[in-house]
Amino acid sequence: MDELNSSVVTSNMSSPEHPPLVSWVSTGLIPALVLSLCFLLGVPGNIAVIILRPNWQHLSNLSQTLMLNLTVSDLLCLLSLPPWIYALLYSWTLGLVTCKLLSYLLYCCINGSMLTVTVLSVQRYLQVVQLQKCFDQVGKKRMLGLLWLIVMILSIPSLVLRQPISNQHLITCDSHFSSPAQRVAIVLLSETLPGCVSITVLLFSYISLHRKVNQAALFNNPQTTRLVTSIIVTFLVLWMPYQITNMVSVAAISLNNDTLLKSCIENRNIVRALVFVNSFMNPLLYAFASRNMCTVCQKREHGYCC
Numbered sequence: 566m567d568e569l570n571s572s573v574v575t576s577n578m579s580s581p582e583h584p585p586l587v588s589w590v591s592t593g594l595i596p597a598l599v600l601s602l603c604f605l606l607g608v609p610g611n612i613a614v615i616i617l618r619p620n621w622q623h624l625s626n627l628s629q630t631l632m633l634n635l636t637v638s639d640l641l642c643l644l645s646l647p648p649w650i651y652a653l654l655y656s657w658t659l660g661l662v663t664c665k666l667l668s669y670l671l672y673c674c675i676n677g678s679m680l681t682v683t684v685l686s687v688q689r690y691l692q693v694v695q696l697q698k699c700f701d702q703v704g705k706k707r708m709l710g711l712l713w714l715i716v717m718i719l720s721i722p723s724l725v726l727r728q729p730i731s732n733q734h735l736i737t738c739d740s741h742f743s744s745p746a747q748r749v750a751i752v753l754l755s756e757t758l759p760g761c762v763s764i765t766v767l768l769f770s771y772i773s774l775h776r777k778v779n780q781a782a783l784f785n786n787p788q789t790t791r792l793v794t795s796i797i798v799t800f801l802v803l804w805m806p807y808q809i810t811n812m813v814s815v816a817a818i819s820l821n822n823d824t825l826l827k828s829c830i831e832n833r834n835i836v837r838a839l840v841f842v843n844s845f846m847n848p849l850l851y852a853f854a855s856r857n858m859c860t861v862c863q864k865r866e867h868g869y870c871c
Contacts, residue, residue, distance in 0.1 A: 596838035597653040603838075604646045607845035611640040614848045627688060627705050634709065635681040635851060639844035642674035646841065653834070657729050657738045664738035668727040672720035676759065678844060680712055682800065683763040685851065686770035693774050719759055722751045745818045757811045760804060771797050796850055803843040806836040 614636045621629050645667060648659060657664065726740040742748040775794075810829050817826035 596834040599838040638677035690770035
């Protein structure tokens with residue numbers, strides 16, 4: 566995400582005609598391989614979900630809409646990866662406007678996926694634990710409109726701050742901050758705070774759901790337990806390193822600790838690549854496994870699907 570394509574290059578590999586290729590020991594190569602794998606496997610997976618919609622006939626209209634919203638967000642996120650993969654291995658060559666627009670699209674897709682996952686967790690909590698239907702048709706449209714309004718607002722900093730920046734023999738599409746204070750404010754308000762809120766809401770919702778389901782033997786379904794556990798663990802494993810790196814970098818700037826900040830920047834490509842793995846994993850967790858969760862909803866509500 567910010568400085569997604571920063572990498573270390575050697576000066577003897579640069580030339581006016583061809584962008585420099587990173588060395589094999591560079592931190593840019595591993596993220597490039599991870600992103601390439603996500604693109605090759607995740608794009609067909611998300612397209613398959615959109616076409617086949619496995620087990621979606623057992624879901625409510627709201628759940629189907631959220632699932633489609635999640636899948637489209639993940640698909641667009643993965644489709645935007647090739648320019649970033651190229652930039653990790655070579656250099657940014659697409660200019661200022663493309664840098665800003667692709668960055669904005671990328672942030673919109675990632676934030677949209679994260680917030681949709683959060684809304685899905687809240688919906689399942691309300692329907693299984695509280696036995697409440699969430700929205701009617703009008704309320705569903707308003708909820709989705711509000712979700713994407715928040716997504717677009719959170720993504721504005723990338724549209725404003727991103728620009729091609731010369732870094733030794735490399736041009737990167739990075740955020741340019743006017744001061745350390747601006748960097749701290751942007752990272753906290755547009756990335757760390759929304760991420761921490763989403764993680765907290767997801768943990769509360771699914772842990773509460775898991776406890777409610779296990780209160781009665783009728784609802785104690787090992788498959789559902791594995792599904793809930795996989796959702797929580799996957800989300801935490803793929804998102805927490807990124808959030809922790811953001812918080813540590815903010816602390817490093819506040820303490821004027823250049824060594825700590827440099828360490829965060831060097832490892833940022835790797836932890837951000839994990840976020841894209843989430844877009845690859847979502848079809849497996851939320852589409853192909855939704856039947857198990859729907860079974861619980863049917864038992865709790867005598868036939869009403871979540």
